[in-house]
Amino acid sequence: MITTTNKSAAAFDSFFLQHGEEAGEHFRNHVELVVDALAGVFQDMERPFEGKTVHDIQQELRMVLDLPEEPQSLHEVLREIEGPVIKNSLHVSHERSMAHLHCPPVLPGVLAELIIGALNQSMDSWDQSPAATYVEEGLTDYFSGLIGFSERGDGVFTSGGTQSNYMGLLLARDSFCLSKWNHAVQRDGLPEPFKKMRVLCSAEAHFSVKKSVAQLGLGEQAVVPVPVLEDHRMDPEKLRSIVERLELEGLLPFAIVSTCGTTDYGSIDPLESLAGLCEEKGLWLHVDAAYGAGLLLSEQHGDKLAGINRADSVTLDFHKWLYQPISCGMFLVKDRKHLRLLSHHADYLNPVEDEEEGILNLVNKSIQTTRRFDALKVLMTLKVLGTRLLGRMVDRTMEVARFAAEELEHRDHFHVENPLPELSTVVFQYQPDGNRTVSDLNRNIQQTLFNKGEAVIAKTSVKGETYLKFTLLNPRTSEEDVLSVIDEIEYTAKQILGGTPQ
Template sequence: MVTTTKNQTANLFDLFVLQQGEEGAEAFRKQTDLVADTIADVLRGTDQPFTGLSVEEIKQQLRPVMDIPESAQSLNEVLEEIKGPILKNSLHVSHEKSMAHLHCPPLLPGVLAELMIGSLNQSMDSWDQSPAATYVEEELIRYLTETVKYPVEADGVFTSGGTQSNYMGMLLARDDFCLSQWNHRVQTDGLPEHFTKMRVLCSENAHFSVKKSISQLGLGEQAVIPVPVDENHQMDPDEVVRIVEDLESEGLLPFAIAATCGTTDYGSIDPLEDLAEFCKQKGLWLHVDAAYGGGLLLSQEHQHKLAGLERADSMALDFHKWLFQPISCGVFLLKNRKYLRLLSHHADYLNPAEDEEEGILNLVDKSIQTTRRFDALKVLVTLKTMGTSLLGSMIDRTMEVAQYAASELERRPGFKVINPSPEMSTVVFQYCPEDIATPGELNRKIQQQLFQEGRAVIAKTAVDGETHLKFTLLNPRTSENDVNEVIDEIEKTAHALVGGISQ
């Protein structure tokens, strides 16, 4: 067993613990320089979006890295050890041919802000743990509520992403309904007697987190009623009216509609104005999952597609999608802050009632989390560094390339495009030559082979139970030529595979 003296241990504390003063500043500078040099080497040596190594090959390379030592090692040694197995074998989302998921290339201001966030290590639950950070988040939330055209009573909080934001929307909708319908406070009394009758409507193309949230909230997945979509993959408002009437005739209790502004596969936007008007008439809560589509708030050419978003009672926005922020970075916005009382819970050591009476802001009152990161900082640094005009033009550029991709796929023989006029930056398609009886199998193998060889990272999804391919174009540096090259690779791979596909 390796032992060290007390003095040696104290010296190691000085080496590894972030500290103030000149000595601490110099240690911080030296070690961040080492990390920056290592990342620069990886970026410099990466010409594919993925190395193409198999699962077993990567696991084999990782085994010695995962041997945890008893004694300290130098950062330089550790960086050298992890550079190949971990850093190089990661998915390089900033590569122009990485176009699979809603997984964006992070902007440099956001990446650098992450260093500040980690170094400052503020905890966003109470003011005395995040004095400046509390008011940065508060003011940024105010800016965002104004941007979505919410009234002055609006509020919100940073979240881990769309799933958490959707959960919060469903939670508040449930608890407000129980309070107004039965004068029943779920937070203190649990679910009411007739909770099994409660229902939520959402598009059949809605994100899975809506159903997941409702199940976790104790209502059961059966409480989520999928609404058919039209030819543009949007929730059909006539079907919404019909379903609500049918539910009410059966004695059931629809209490919320979860609309989607930018579905994962098609980027489709539900008819927000029609849904908002119907919800107003019926007294239903309207939550909008705009985790993807909310990026259009900064668009100079497509912002009009968000008409009606401001009428939602609550919404989810994700900045780690179309505002190009490092994961994670989401926001939950609420049209009227009064509903936050349904979340509030006082702890003497954290947010005592006396603090509230004295006007001290403890953000834990707004969140289902306690400890939270200072994610607002990277959004602020990005907005201030780049400005909204440049960010908007980056979003518009990805839209332009998506529209080109759809038209190019339509032009080429053998391709079938499911959304030939993409509403946002995703394109769903299938390569289906006439002589192939099982194109789904072929497309699955195309996607796998391109990934395994590191030539391109594209997604696969199911349409009517059959595998299709998908481009998700979030990189403003991805060009029409990059798209052409990936389509060429799809054709080349398909031709090589056709002999192994059942005729």
């Protein structure tokens, strides 16, 4: 006999994952509908962007955002979102999508997302993620070893570089307060002299350094920028002189952030020199390798990371140069004892008794509670592709970046800001003859290309002027693709300068 309650529950069955053969077939049919919808769009994807205006996209989305009271079929919803959402998205897997540190995801990572969503593990406590906990631990151990940390190294998956940089500076702040004043910030708040504390970083460091320091209660004024050399690396001599000047002024430098792959130029600060100064002065060294971490697998350029093993903490991003779907990052520390500065015990989640019994609850290492099982994407990618092939992908993008810089250098009217790319970004400007405002022209070039949808490139600022930028993360992008985009930039510039309508 089926009760009224059972009948009510049965009405929900088709919307959840269930056990049984019939339920498995139901799930398979739904997945096939999604795959068919995506495959159709990718099959016809001739351009990285449809070229719609902001207004056009907003108008097309109005119907999609009209939410019904009654259920719609998945087939109907997919048909409804295909144009306004899927086709109007930026297609980062296209060879001429070369704007941001926004990678094309590899298929194992994309497929892992389906497993992650279906299993829906929560990475805070072991009893919510029994296998996933140890997959994550194994991968943090693996990358800790690649960095060159000893068995005392440890880490945790994060949402990306901003969160990892925040964690590095949080631990640096609290470790400094504990060692200098025996003051536990976690328990007692910031100590009285906190306004004297200072963080130093390159003038071209990621904005998340300043943002993190502000969120940590020290204020943006606590970040001291260090000038860069002509190759856009932090100047180690200027760094030393600034640290010593701060000390003479009675201020308290406690951390240096070294960037391993700046957003614009891919520049790598001199890690060995910075590590030596930190060891001499007792400063915390955090390395932001959100971009440059791809070199960990490179066979040709891995030596560029020399000295990273001397850091106290490191940021890695896998949704940049390890080709993972967003989001997927990692934070590593040289000595796991520092992670205890993050730990809070909740009786329902990670009681002290669990720790005494050797049960691993990853919430003890994270500033997040609920977290996704992102480690599965990395595991599947490393196993399906292998580390050697991934390293070759990284090396290939650097090869194409060097080709792009050389080609731009050889053409008239182009100035390349980094003619010898450190990683896979090239910053350049179209500089025509005449008195036209160059910044306006280059901004117009970038926007025109985007609106046409033929190529997606980035713009940035160099000494107050607008420059263009290639960010080459797709190993499928060829020299021919680069030539095609440069030709399009030249053609667009001439059309704008000639007053020809686009």
